[in-house]
Amino acid sequence: MALKSTIYKAQLQIADMDRQLYADHSLTLAQHPSETDERLMMRVLAFALHVPPDDHDGALEFGKGLSDTDEPDLWRRNLTGEIEHWIDLGQPDDRRLVRAAGRSRRVTVLGYHASLPIWWKAIAGKLTRLSNLDVWAIDPAQSQALAELTQRTMQLQVTVQDGLVWIADAQHSIEIVPRRLSTHQGF
Secondary structure (H helix, E strand, C coil), rough: CCCCEEEEEEEEEEEEEECCCEEEEEEEEEECCCCCCHHHHHHHHHHHHCCCCCCCCEEEEEEEEEHCCCCCCCEEEECCCCCCEEEEEECCCCCHHHHHHEEEEEEEEEECCCHHHHHHHHHHHCCCCCCCCEEEEEEEHHHHHHHHHCCCEEEEEEEEEEEEEEEECCCCCCEEECCCCCCCCCC
């Protein structure tokens, strides 16, 4: 018998001063049996950092991620079905990123493992021609602290200002400092 996903609910209050975005979002997340709490919360962080101010050009949605290698962790498709933004977590291989860059207008990777510098050094040269790729690093200690906020039902406040991110629940506040690895623009 296959293991079933665990369902999480998150209420996000986002105050992103860098993008002038102030919104509340109700998220339902299915945690794949092989997915860690850290990766689950990185999906929440990716959503908060990339959700558009409105859905006129398509909504940001969670992809099948671990369950389907042809879909990203998150994506935004426009109303005609074209992929506007492809978002992957972790350390995807260079072939996946090249394919994603060819299929979408924008590709973002949020890496968060201690081995991220080794991964990036190995593939950075292969990706220099991808002008629509942004790669960001999240310190592993920060992503692990974020994982400690995981609860089946979460109420989270996300504040973004001057490139810094604070995520808080009723008891804890985590500061996250995304660091750009690629040279392209965008967050």
